[in-house]
Amino acid sequence: MTRKISAIIACYKDEQAIPFMAERLGQTFGKIGCDYEILFVNDGSPDDTQAVLEKLCATDRRIKAITHSRNFGSQSAFTSGMRRATGDACVLLDGDLQDPPEVIEEFHKKWLEGFDVVYGVRVKREMPLLWELAYKGFYRLFQRLAYIRVPVDAGDFSLIDRKVCDILKELPERDRFLRGLRAWTGFRQIGVPYVRPERMFGRSTNNLLSNFRWAKKAIFSFSYVPLETISLMALSVALLSVLAILFQIVDRVLNPDLPRGVSTIIVVSLFLGSIQLFSLAFIAEYIGKIFEEVKARPHYVVAKLLNFDKEDSQL
Numbered sequence: 001m002t003r004k005i006s007a008i009i010a011c012y013k014d015e016q017a018i019p020f021m022a023e024r025l026g027q028t029f030g031k032i033g034c035d036y037e038i039l040f041v042n043d044g045s046p047d048d049t050q051a052v053l054e055k056l057c058a059t060d061r062r063i064k065a066i067t068h069s070r071n072f073g074s075q076s077a078f079t080s081g082m083r084r085a086t087g088d089a090c091v092l093l094d095g096d097l098q099d100p101p102e103v104i105e106e107f108h109k110k111w112l113e114g115f116d117v118v119y120g121v122r123v124k125r126e127m128p129l130l131w132e133l134a135y136k137g138f139y140r141l142f143q144r145l146a147y148i149r150v151p152v153d154a155g156d157f158s159l160i161d162r163k164v165c166d167i168l169k170e171l172p173e174r175d176r177f178l179r180g181l182r183a184w185t186g187f188r189q190i191g192v193p194y195v196r197p198e199r200m201f202g203r204s205t206n207n208l209l210s211n212f213r214w215a216k217k218a219i220f221s222f223s224y225v226p227l228e229t230i231s232l233m234a235l236s237v238a239l240l241s242v243l244a245i246l247f248q249i250v251d252r253v254l255n256p257d258l259p260r261g262v263s264t265i266i267v268v269s270l271f272l273g274s275i276q277l278f279s280l281a282f283i284a285e286y287i288g289k290i291f292e293e294v295k296a297r298p299h300y301v302v303a304k305l306l307n308f309d310k311e312d313s314q315l
Contacts, residue, residue, distance in 0.1 A: 003088040004035040005108070005159070007101075008081030010074040011042050014095035015049045021093070022056055022063055024101040032108050038063045039081045040095070043300075044071035050304075057306040065306040072300040075176040078156060080300050082169045084308065090165050092156045092178070096199045099157040106192045107159035116187035119151060119158035119179075123193040138215055145223040150183045151191055158182065173221075174299060175292050180222045220289060226282040233275050 007025050011018060022038060029036040040056075042049050042065060053065040066080055078092050089111060093099040103120055110118040125132045139152040156178055160168070167185050168178065183189070220226065 004037070004086065005029065005032075005089050005091060005104075006081070006085035006087030007036065007038045007091045007093060007104075008078055008085060009038070009040050009093050009095045010077035010081075010156075011040055011049050011053075011095035012045050012071060012074070012077075013047050013049070014045065015047045015052045017095055017097045018049065018052050019056065021095060021097055021101065022060075024097075025104075026060075028101045028104050032105055034108070035087075036062065037085070037087060039085060040065045041077040041081045042067040043074065043077040044068050054306060061307055064308055065304075066302060067304040067306075069301040069303040074156065075178050076300040078178055079169060079176065080302065082165050084305075085165070088162050089159050090162075091159045094156070098196050098199055099155075100194060100197065103157075103192060103194045104159065106194075110190055110192060111159055111161065114188060115190045116161040116164050117158060117182060117185075117189040119154045119182070119189065119191050121151065121191040121193045122153045122155065122196045125196045134211075142215075142218050142222075145219055145225045146180070147224060148180070148184050148222060150180055150222065151189075154179060154191060161187070163187075172296075173293065174295070174297065175217065175221065175289055176299070177218050177221045180218060184222075216285065220285045227286070230279045230282060233279065237272065237275060 007029075009018075009021060014021075018040060022040075025036075025038055040053050040063070042053060050065075050067060053063075053067075056063050057065050064084075066084065068077070068080065074094070081092075082090055091104055091107065093101065099120065107118040107120075122135075125135065136153065139150075139154075143150055143152055158179075160182065164182070164185050164187055168181055171181060173181070
């Protein structure tokens with residue numbers, strides 16, 4: 001029996017790339033020889049993405065589109081697609097063609113070998129060297145900090161078996177980091193190396209600030225190290241305080257007439273103040289995540305569906 005694959009593409013400002021994505025996906029699935037569907041998730045894109053998707057959906061019933069009422073982020077877009085996908089496996093791709101559809105053929109082979117999750121490993125990025133080193137450095141830092149084993153240089157681009165998708169889409173977390181959740185599920189997982197090309201059209205929406213926020217999301221979602229760091233800093237300050245007291249006692253005994261200034265007090269106050277502020281910042285990040293979760297708002301709001309059956313439209 002031929003198994004079906006659902007390709008889920010998160011789209012934001014990708015109107016030029018979408019037709020190429022659909023064509024290359026169709027060619028790849030044709031080469032594999034499997035049944036398939038292509039789900040484009042228009043995550044509140046401000047360009048003509050919707051018009052492009054409507055034209056594509058009118059020409060091929062296997063191409064479907066989900067339109068969100070605003071931009072909820074790629075993690076919500078992938079979740080939205082997984083909840084409406086009907087395939088035996090889902091493939092997650094970014095809409096800018098930096099995730100080459102042709103790599104799915106290798107994903108499919110590993111899936112047939114029995115692996116439940118096959119993720120792409122970015123052995124090289126076609127970008128400035130400094131940015132590439134920064135990305136590689138973050139993934140290795142994150143792996144050391146996380147309380148689960150998260151593969152390095154692996155993004156959202158992956159093939160995920162239906163049983164794993166069913167777990168991911170039902171997880172209640174609002175502030176989602178899918179590549180971490182994907183690793184958290186366990187099962188048999190393997191990586192496939194590939195070169196991540198430059199964006200084919202337009203400019204990337206990522207910048208230094210957005211990447212910093214993305215790094216925070218990863219670390220505070222899958223690591224307790226920042227909280228543990230507070231305890232270590234408190235212990236270090238306590239030890240330094242004991243040493244400073246001993247030093248002051250010895251100094252006064254040996255040099256009773258030595259004049260005393262305020263510089264030591266200022267330095268100590270700034271040092272302790274900075275540690276307190278860092279501690280409050282770490283705690284605030286976790287409280288912010290708790291605040292977001294307890295509101296229990298939906299992950300996204302769907303504004304329009306194209307080429308879905310009536311029963312699928314009720315999801």
